[in-house]
Amino acid sequence: MKNDIILSGVGGQGILSIAAAIGFAAVANNLFLKQSEVHGMSQRGGDVQSHFRLSDKPVASDLIPLGKADLIISVEPMESLRYLPWLSKQGWLVTNSVPFININDYPPLEEILDEIRKIKNNIIIDADSVAKEAGSSRAGNIVVLGAASHFIEIPFQSLENAIRTLFGRKGEEIVEVNLKALRAGRDFVKL
Amino acid sequence: MSKILLLGDEAIAQAAIDAGLSGMYAYPGTPSTEIMEFIQSSKTAVEKSIHREWSSNEKTAMEAALGMSYAGKRAMVAMKHVGLNVAADGFINSALTGVNGGLIVVSADDPSMHSSQNEQDSRFYGKFAFVPCFEPSNQQEAYDMVFDAFELSEKYKTPVLLRITTRLAHSRASVETVKHPVPQKKLRLPSDPVQFVLLPAIARKKFRALLTSYDTIRYDVRLEKYNSFRDGKKRDLGIIACGITYNYLMENISGNEGDYPVLKISAYPFPDDLIKGIAERCKELLVLEEGFPLIEEVLKGYLDTGIRILGRLDGTVPRDGEMNPAIVAKALGMSASYGKKVPDLVMMRPPSFCKGCGHADMYNALIEAVKPFGPGRVFSDIGCYTLGALPPYNAINSCVDMGASVTMAVGAADAGLFPSIAVLGDSTFTHSGITGLLDAVNKNSSITIIISDNSTTGMTGGQKSQATGRLEQICTGLGVSQDHIKMIVPLRKNHEENIRIMKDEFEYRGVSVIIASRECIQTAIRRKKEEASNE
Secondary structure, eight states, rough: OOEEEEEEEEEEEEEEHHHHHHHHHHHHHTTTEEEEOSGGGGGGGSEEEEEEESSSSSOOOOSEEEEEEEEEEEHHHHHTTTTTGGGEEEEEEEEOOOOOOOOOOOOOOHHHHHHHHHEEEEEEEEEHHHHHHHTOOOHHHHHHHHHHHGGSSHHHHHHHHHHHHGGGGOOHHHHHHHHHHHHHHHHOOOO | OOOEEEEHHHHHHHHHHHHHEEEEEEEEOOTTTHHHHHTTOOOHHTTTTBBBBOOOOOHHHHHHHHHHHHHTEEEEEEEEOOOOHTTTTHHHOOOOOSSSSSEEEEEEEEEOOOSSSSSOOOOHHHHHTTTTTTTSHHHHHHHHHHHHHHHHHHHTOEEEEEEHHHHHHTEEEEEEEEOOOOOOOOOOOOOTTTOOOOOOOHHHHHHHHHHHHHHTTTOOOOTTTTTTEEEEESSSSSEEETTHHHHHHHHHHOOTTSSSSSEOOOESSSSSHHHHHHEEEEEEEEESSSSSSSSHHHHHHHOOOSSSESSSTTTTSSSSSSHHHHHHHHHHEEEEEOOOOTTTOOOOOOOOTTTHHHHHHHHHHHHHGGGGGOOSSOOOOSGGGGGGTTTTTTSBBBOOOOTTHHHHHHHHHHHOSSEEEEEEEEEHHIIIIHHHHHHHHHHOOEEEEEEEESSBBTTTTOOOOOTTTTTTHHHHHHHGGGGGGEOOOOOOOGHHHHHHHHHHHOSSSSOOEEEEOOOHHHHHHHHHHHEEEEH
16 A cells, blocks of 8 residues: 655645644554655745655655655645646545635636646645634645545544544644544545 | 654654753754754653753854763754854864764755755765764664764764755654663763863874774774665666665665665765775666765766766766655666646745734835935845845845855945945844954944844744844944944834934944844744743
């Protein structure tokens, strides 16, 4: 088994929380993993990405080779397209549809969504609205993780446990909201 | 033993704690920052009273670590690659003094300059200073090497360099930690009272001893065990893979490992026989190095009459930038896969000031205030405020090294540029701006220094700044006239007044300092959260 995942978004959008959740779940399932992330300058409103590699065998490279990613999980639509060179032909692209516009030349959203729809296996979800319904407008990243969970080869229950570990310190209420967000994201996808 | 998920940086920090560390010293710098941060947040470090305060710069950190070592205890100092330039005097001379307690110098290089102004290769510093150097290929090795580095350091009385790169520093994997940590060392002064006295007569003797020691240390098992050779069937191509490039190689040849003779290098210096062994077997040698072609250049030499050497110098591998699996695949003649190309509509998204950032308001005022004098006179420095070089600001004309804004403004003023302006952050000012300001005061340079004071070390994630609330005092103490130290608050509502103050100071023939203070918005948010959770 191997799951090579690219996580993408804009600095501050919470892709490292997604990574941490998958990380906890992977460790609980005794899987090998390597997860490389971006710190420093780019975190200031720039594009950020994380390479997440899961396997039942030891992982060699910290970086996913081009064309080998099984999944792109993006919390921002334009950012999901930036990593297409990594996505394999059979790979899935799961992205939030809500743009994060902090540049003047941001392209029209419909054109971005059209490009995403050209990818055979794509899922576009309005994660911000789903998150709001679940009780926290800040849980959009966890909604996207829920939607992508169908393509991560880890039992869903482990991801739920990971959310408990990740948000446990912030109190039961925050844990519940995020679990709700995770499940709502998962239920959005009908395969 | 237990397994935990750690960044490369964190693995080094955890290992240091487990290996009996007594003092951690550092100045924040990507990609090294998380080493100190991990120790600062470690309960064990608190229980063991491990020193874990930030230093003013890499030089003071390096020297304090050497002092901890002098007193017989184990010390580590960590910095980004360019920080080692700042600490180089202490580092190179520490090889001559030698150490007492074990001393590890971590230098985190940033090939491809993800968050840096150059991509220098710290392994050269090891060679230059005659200091052994470890270059881990993965997080577990990084952890294990710290134990060996401390032992090696104490056995040979030498500092040890631990060189990592961004990818390892900021990549997480599970690491097996030791069950029984090493206890901390007791205070014990050096047996030789002049060991650390580098008077020429003593230094000459010590340098000769260092040369001998560097020659023999290569056979020590603590270094040798990280360099390994595995023969393969092929005789046309052998591969030397250094540090993290070994992973990219394995990514490409796993399943066919038996094909190529592979020499993995993760510790320096190493015996010549290692290289001779693989060279004798092969018609060509591919050298994979993350950074500069250190080994490749030596192998090729001036005459280039031996077997064919492939690598960064002949274009088999790009001459600059970070390595990755695709580069290695291409170097091996394998067809690399590629997904779809990035659609043309995807725009660049460069980093930018946060909403509510004081630097932005400072620049908005500065741009207006400097207009009457014309462009090309604002020297800046290294920090979040370097983003003032990008549109829409285009407000600064230099970013070279920590503190250079002040001294370059002084030099330009010497040449006749007036007004000559420096813009730097509070943490950069205490790192290396203070001495430059003293130069300016001593010769009454006509410069204006704007300290954009956000009361934190912002770019690296908000570490403690060394002189929060004391900048005015420092400037006064250095001799800046009280009339020309101006305190402003960079807020939109103060825009017009700030422009006026800046203009007035630009016109002044002498040293003036404008301290533009407003807390970093990220630090403020974190502080408020912490205060709320403490209530």
